[in-house]
Amino acid sequence: MFSACRRPSGNLFALVRANPDFRRLLGACALSLTGDWFAFVALSGFVYHSTGSPGWTALLFAINSLPGVLLFPVIGPLTDRFDRRRLRIACDLGSVVPVAGLLVAFHTGSVAAALVCLAVLSVFAAVAGPIPEAALPNLVSGKDLSVAQTALGSLYSAGLLVGAGLGGVVTAAWGPSATLVVDAASFVLSALLVARIKRSFSSAVSTRRLRIRADTAELWRFLRATPVAAAWLWLTAGLRLCYGMVGLLPVYALDRFHVGDAGVGALYLAQGLGAVLGPFAGRWLAGGPFAGRRLAGGSARRRLYVAAAALAVFGLGYLVLAHVSGLGPGMAAALAGHLGVGACAILALNGLQLATPDHLRGRVMVLVFSLSSALQGVSTLAVAPMTAAIGMTDTTRVLGLLAVAYAIVWSTRVRD
Incomplete structure (x- = not known):
């Protein structure tokens, strides 16, 4: 299965060079995670300036995490019953819709609409987020799984550092609308990268009703x-x-x-x-x-x-x-x-x-x-x-x- 590419030996740089599918998955995750923090920075500023309440800003974190908890009985079987690659692409492209809704909410000054869009965006993120971890053993060899997961795990923290920092710079320089445009573009590019991955995300896909x-x-x-x-x-x-x-x-x-x-x-x-x-x-x-x-x-x-x-x-x-x-x-x-x-x-x-x-x-x-x-x-x-x-x-x-x-x-x- 892995003979088509050079065989890395537990080294991250060798793995990235030798395995184009892993390289594309890593790039897709980096784009979507950075874009998520771009949007969150812009949304935090919008909600705080619109309401003047730190409590409303804190509510964003709850809305961002609750869907994954509440929908766990549905999201889990989804990632096992359906093609994980197609599901990830659908989530990336679907995320563009609530990001566009956030643009409208920003221009109309509607905090309620912005919170609804964040909730929808969080649902897509809850479905898409675990897919790379579930798919990773099918994309890299067993001896490279540890280093691949290490890179992917570190990426979540790096996405926070880079995404939140750059998001603040972009928002300050060009406004929250520009930040949301970058976020939407990151989802589209992520979907394109995932679409180019050749190996299957699962070795036991059985598409049937949940x-x-x-x-x-x-x-x-x-x-x-x-x-x-x-x-x-x-x-x-x-x-x-x-x-x-x-x-x-x-x-x-x-x-x-x-x-x-x-x-x-x-x-x-x-x-x-x-x-x-x-x-x-x-x-x-x-x-x-x-x-x-x-x-x-x-x-x-x-x-x-x-x-x-x-x-x-x-x-x-x-x-x-x-x-x-x-x-x-x-x-x-x-x-x-x-x-x-x-x-x-x-x-x-x-x-x-x-x-x-x-x-x-x-x-x-x-x-x-x-x-x-x-x-x-x-x-x-x-x-x-x-x-x-x-x-x-x-x-x-x-x-x-x-x-x-x-x-x-x-x-x-x-x-x-």
Whole structure:
């Protein structure tokens, strides 16, 4: 199947050169993710200036993530029952319609219409988002799956850094309409790249009507019968349950370090850099050359332990943040913590890809995305009352210790 192209050997640049289908998928994901953040920056500014309320702006994040949670029983079977490649193309092209609706909403000043368009756009994103992870094992060889998933996972954080930054520049220079035009163009280009991918996105496509209840029951049976897949899901749950403390970064910059908006940006930059580098660090430790060979050595059990250690690093990073008093040490703590986040998340995703058969992989990937959104939302909502009750520092300590304790307990459980 893979003899038509040169055979890369675990090196990202060699893989990108040798595998044009992976190159096109990576490019498509980069375009659509960057475009998404372009639109989100413009929409955030529009809603805030139209309403004058930070609460309405915060509502955008809920609207952006809720569809994936609420529609999980439908989206999961969709990615397994229908051609994933065609489904991704349809979502990319379909996304142009709500982006055009946002243009109309901006010109008419209708916040309600803008929120409806965002909800529709979020539905398309919820369907399209897990497809690359579900399809990836069919596009690259087994020995290249780890490095391919590492690049794809790092791309999500890089898309936030580049997309949000460039989106702000474009919006400031040419206005929100230009930002939305760029977003629409990114979806069209993404669809064209996906259309040029020659290999099948699935080895077991069976187009037939959805059986939501039966398909969901099949997913739960698989997870009960496959302890390693369930273990990776539990690790994802622990990571996202503690993730709400990330929302305290601006408060540290303003109230602890007294460095203003520039300090907020610096802390988020450190967080983003850690999230970009974390997947590569995780792969290096859990199977790459040098340190990876010593620490993981190809052992699935040791890979589990490396992932648990990454979750503990996340907690330890924020425990350090709770005790430092300067921006520099705070940035170092945030960077270290999010190295752990990136490594833990990518090892969990890659572990699930390896443990899941193709005919179920779409449902499992959608479950991971939905579970992450839901638990991260719960954690974020819990941080506000916790901070009001016990203060910012103690809230950070509690969630940091929770991450470390969860990693230790999870490690002892996976020994069996």
